[in-house]
Amino acid sequence: MIEAPPTLTIKKDLRRPTEAQIAAFHGAPTGFVVDAMFGGGALSNNIQPIGGGRDLTCAAAGPALTAECGAADVxxxxxxxxxxxxxDVIVSSFSAYSGCAAGGDGLIGMMKNSGAAGFVTDAPLRDYDGIVSVGLPVWCTGITPASPHMSGPGAVGFPIQIGAQEVETGDMIIADRDGVVVVPFERLDEVIQHLERIRSAERAQDERVAAGLQVPDWVEQLLASDRVAFKE
Incomplete structure (x- = not known):
């Protein structure tokens, strides 16, 4: 016979990056972070700033605190x-269920009161106007008035699957109007080093474009090489 699981399971030791590691990602565009991970780390693009970011500026960078909710339960x-x-950025897996909301303005207000930097979920939310008034950056899959349950089982602090990525507590979450990126805890220093290189390269590229660049050198070189055939 299958035994009923605990109503809640809480991980005792919640790892966290150093303050220096956290600070290294502040202000970094999500695209830069993805490039620093050689194209990896982005959550599915159906997880977007609430309302497309039209009424609430959504940008955050902080350690993940995970919540495994399961479908329709908060x-x-x-x-x-x-x-x-x-x-912290709370990251809540709702099993990508879209039949009801994974939270509303009350929950998100309490997150802000507790010091959270943002909230990410793979489900819709409710109370749009209230969430905008709270002002906490939020990423979700849409809006619905439907209410969830609150009975469990659930878990806090353990690895979750969300947006085609695995997220663990202590991973870094970087999110902006383009979407959400996760950097695994074990790769933080590596990605920070690559991120500095990407920032430098992007600054140089922006300067060249502002100065009038039309065709990059590498395109000119490719077109002049024997790797390209011109045909009538």
């Missing part, structure tokens, strides 16, 4: 409020 994400540290 108990775990409410439980996660107790474990938020200032600057």
């Amino acid at each position: 108990l775990a994400v409410f439980a996660s409020l107790k474990f938020i540290r200032p600057g």
